[in-house]
Amino acid sequence: MNTLIIVSHPTIADSPTQQFLKASAAGVKGATWHHLDEINPLDVAAEQALIQAADRLIFEFPLYWYQAPASLHQWLAAVWTRGFAYAETGGKLTGKTLGLVVSYSQPKQAYQIGGSEGVSMSTLLSPYQALARKTGLTLLAPLEIAQFSYLTEEQRAHLFTRYQQYLTVPQPARFADQAAWFLAELAARGKADSTAALMASTLAERQDQLTSLRQTIAELREGEAD
Amino acid sequence: MNTLIIVSHPTIADSPTQQFLKASAAGVKGATWHHLDEINPLDVAAEQALIQAADRLIFEFPLYWYQAPASLHQWLAAVWTRGFAYAETGGKLTGKTLGLVVSYSQPKQAYQIGGSEGVSMSTLLSPYQALARKTGLTLLAPLEIAQFSYLTEEQRAHLFTRYQQYLTVPQPARFADQAAWFLAELAARGKADSTAALMASTLAERQDQLTSLRQTIAELREGEAD
Incomplete structure (x- = not known):
C-alpha cells in the first residue's frame, strides 16, 4: 500500500x-x-x-x-x-x-x-x-x-x-487487521513461524470475541436502565 | 457600535x-x-x-x-x-x-x-x-x-x-431589534416622524406575536404526531 x-x-x-x-x-x-x-x-x-x-x-x-x-x-x-x-x-x-x-x-x-x-x-x-x-x-x-x-x-x-x-x-480499528499486521512485521524481521501465526490469529479471534461480549453486556445494562 | x-x-x-x-x-x-x-x-x-x-x-x-x-x-x-x-x-x-x-x-x-x-x-x-x-x-x-x-x-x-x-x-434575528434599526435608518435620512415610529414598533410587536403563534401551532402539531 x-x-x-x-x-x-x-x-x-x-x-x-x-x-x-x-x-x-x-x-x-x-x-x-x-x-x-x-x-x-x-x-x-x-x-x-x-x-x-x-x-x-x-x-x-x-x-x-x-x-x-x-x-x-x-x-x-x-x-x-x-x-x-x-x-x-x-x-x-x-x-x-x-x-x-x-x-x-x-x-x-x-x-x-x-x-x-x-x-x-x-x-x-x-x-x-x-x-x-x-x-x-x-x-x-x-x-x-x-x-x-x-x-x-x-x-x-x-x-x-x-x-x-x-x-x-x-x-x-479491526483487531484481525492489527494481528495480520503484527504477523507481517514478524515475518519482515525473519521471526515469523507457525507458532507466531497461530498466536496472532488466536489473538485476533479472542479480541473479537471480547468486543462482542462487551457489547452484549453494554446492551443488557442499557436495557436495565430503561 | x-x-x-x-x-x-x-x-x-x-x-x-x-x-x-x-x-x-x-x-x-x-x-x-x-x-x-x-x-x-x-x-x-x-x-x-x-x-x-x-x-x-x-x-x-x-x-x-x-x-x-x-x-x-x-x-x-x-x-x-x-x-x-x-x-x-x-x-x-x-x-x-x-x-x-x-x-x-x-x-x-x-x-x-x-x-x-x-x-x-x-x-x-x-x-x-x-x-x-x-x-x-x-x-x-x-x-x-x-x-x-x-x-x-x-x-x-x-x-x-x-x-x-x-x-x-x-x-x-430579533424583530424588535430589526424594527429599531429601520427607525434609526429613517431618522438618519431625515424621514422619521411619530407615524414611522409607531409603524416600526407595531411591526415588531406583530412579528413577535406571529412567531409566537407559529411556535404554538408547531408544538401542537408535534403533539398530535406523538
Whole structure:
C-alpha cells in the first residue's frame, strides 16, 4: 500500500509530536512524508500525481483554534480542483482511503459535550467527512494524539505502533487487521513461524470475541436502565 | 457600535458576493472592512489594536472544502495569541460579539442530514462556536449567503439590508431589534416622524406575536404526531 502523509505544521522542527511520527513513518514501506509548509513553489500537477500514486491519504496536523493550520487549507484550495478531486463522472480520488492524525494539547475527554472544550472531535472534524463524501474517499476513524508531551515511554511505544498500523492496515480499528499486521512485521524481521501465526490469529479471534461480549453486556445494562 | 469585518477571500476582486457586501458595508457607520489577503506584512500589535477597538467581529468568507480559506487560519494563528485572545484571568475579547457571514454555491437545503452535502452548516462551523466559547465572545447565528449569483434583484435588496443589520443590530434575528434599526435608518435620512415610529414598533410587536403563534401551532402539531 502506498500512503501519502500530508503534514500541515508551520513550526515542525519544534514539534516533538511530528518528529516522533516522522521517525515512526520512516519504518513503514510505501509511506511518503509530505510536509506542506516546505513546498515552495507549489506545482499542482506534481501534487496531483503524488496523490494519484497513493492508495491512502493522511491529513496530519495539530489543532489551531479547533482546525488545521493554514497550509492544509491553501493546499486543498490549490490542488483539489474540480475535475481532479470531483467531477460529474467521478473524480480521481474515488476508492482511496483518507486518515486523519490530529494532535492537541488538551486531554482527550475535553472534546465532548460537557467537556472543557464543549464539542466532540467528530463534530470539529466534520468538514473532512463532508470532503471524503464529496470525493469518494473512505474516511478512517481519526487517530487522535492528546497531550503527546505527557505520554509515558510505554504509551509512546504503543503510539509508535498504532501510527504505523494507521498508515497501512486496511481497517486500523479491526483487531484481525492489527494481528495480520503484527504477523507481517514478524515475518519482515525473519521471526515469523507457525507458532507466531497461530498466536496472532488466536489473538485476533479472542479480541473479537471480547468486543462482542462487551457489547452484549453494554446492551443488557442499557436495557436495565430503561 | 464598532464592527470589524474580517474578510478572508484570496480572489476577492472576482467575487460578486464580496463586492456586493463591501458596498453594503460602506453604508454602515462604524463598520471597518478588513481584507486579510491584502495584509502584508502582518503587524500583530496593529491587528490586536483593531480587534480591541471593535465591539463586534465578523468572520466573512466563502466555503472552500467546507471551511474558511487559508488566510483566516493564518491570521488567527498569528494574532489570536495566548494572553490576548485567552488567558487565565480572561482575554481581551470577552464581552464582544462574533458574527459569521458565510457564502457558498449550493442551495441552503444542501446543508443538512440527508441533504446533498449531508451535514449542517452548524456542524461545519462548530470550530467557531468552540473559539467563541473559549474567548468569551457571544456568537451570533450565522448569516448564510447561498448561491448569490442566482438571487433576484428583490432578494439582493433584502440581503443588502439584512447584512447591514447583521453588522450592527444587537440581536440581528430579533424583530424588535430589526424594527429599531429601520427607525434609526429613517431618522438618519431625515424621514422619521411619530407615524414611522409607531409603524416600526407595531411591526415588531406583530412579528413577535406571529412567531409566537407559529411556535404554538408547531408544538401542537408535534403533539398530535406523538
